[in-house]
Amino acid sequence: GAGVSQSPRYKVAKRGQDVALRCDPISGHVSLFWYQQALGQGPEFLTYFQNEAQLDKSGLPSDRFFAERPEGSVSTLKIQRTQQEDSAVYLCASSPARDHTDTQYFGPGTRLTVL
């Protein structure tokens, strides 16, 4: 079946622009996660949802970052007034249910470059 998909795959933004990154999780997956991966580093947690509820947003670096999942499926990560330090790969992952042994299935990521 289809895996997690993300769009766009690549995004170039001028400093100060707003961007929106989309994640389509695996159908039926309850949990959805966003991570930020800087070049040469491991992914860092941003936020996660269980259905439409945002249960943890402790990793969002500033109030310029906002995520939503209004109908409990597709999610959007929005970054307002982008800065150069926002350049990174943004990874989305989903998992079937709230279970500590659940695997997270990752999408290919969106590579954001802020000029």
Next chain:
Amino acid sequence: SQQGEEDPQALSIQEGENATMNCSYKTSINNLQWYRQNSGRGLVHLILIRSNEREKHSGRLRVTLDTSKKSSSLLITASRAADTASYFCATRPSYNTDKLIFGTGTRLQVFP
């Protein structure tokens, strides 16, 4: 940063050799997972070991966990060129959260 650390940062070996990567973490955990990431692609889950387990096998993979030292190792036996990738450990903290905390990764290069 909450990230754990992995060593070595980079490892180059010949096909057929074994590769060992180590991971250290900071918090009490519920489980520890290993992921592989090929260049320019998303992460692929390899194996999960629970906090009450000490060793786990899956095919050519062997994972050990020492919770007293807050460390884990991943052994890939009889490596292949297709194993070339970055490998990350990720911990699920034992406090009430579903997030994963990733290590800094080991870049493995397997030469044919």
